[in-house]
Amino acid sequence: MTCTPTYRGDIMGYRVKEMIPGLDYEDLKKLQFDLNKGGLHLRKLVDDQVKQLEKKHSCICANCMADIDDRSAETYTLVFGPHDFRKKATFCGLDCLQYFLGNIKMIKRG
Numbered sequence: 001m002t003c004t005p006t007y008r009g010d011i012m013g014y015r016v017k018e019m020i021p022g023l024d025y026e027d028l029k030k031l032q033f034d035l036n037k038g039g040l041h042l043r044k045l046v047d048d049q050v051k052q053l054e055k056k057h058s059c060i061c062a063n064c065m066a067d068i069d070d071r072s073a074e075t076y077t078l079v080f081g082p083h084d085f086r087k088k089a090t091f092c093g094l095d096c097l098q099y100f101l102g103n104i105k106m107i108k109r110g
């Protein structure tokens with residue numbers, strides 16, 4: 001299997017393409033204005049949404065789905081994947097992290 005970054009790009013383009021006809025004229029004019037000014041407003045919206053999702057992800061253990069206490073020193077977060085498509089997984093403890101890594105090892109071996 002080879003890495004296919006353009007495939008991911010196509011998917012994203014498709015989703016955004018679907019979203020545009022759903023906007024009314026006023027929203028489109030606002031978006032057009034923002035983009036002409038460098039898209040700062042749009043960038044902020046996207047940044048905020050990404051932060052929200054990343055926060056949500058780190059609230060639940062990726063292995064056992066337990067709630068994560070973000071003040072606990074026993075939690076672990078694994079960051080992996082290529083730099084343009086980083087993935088994050090948080091674990092409630094060493095056991096869950098180990099189990100997750102073991103699974104990945106098995107999948108990689110096939």
Ligand SMILES: [Zn+2]
Pocket residue numbers: 061062063064065066091092093096
């Ligand atoms: Zn867990």
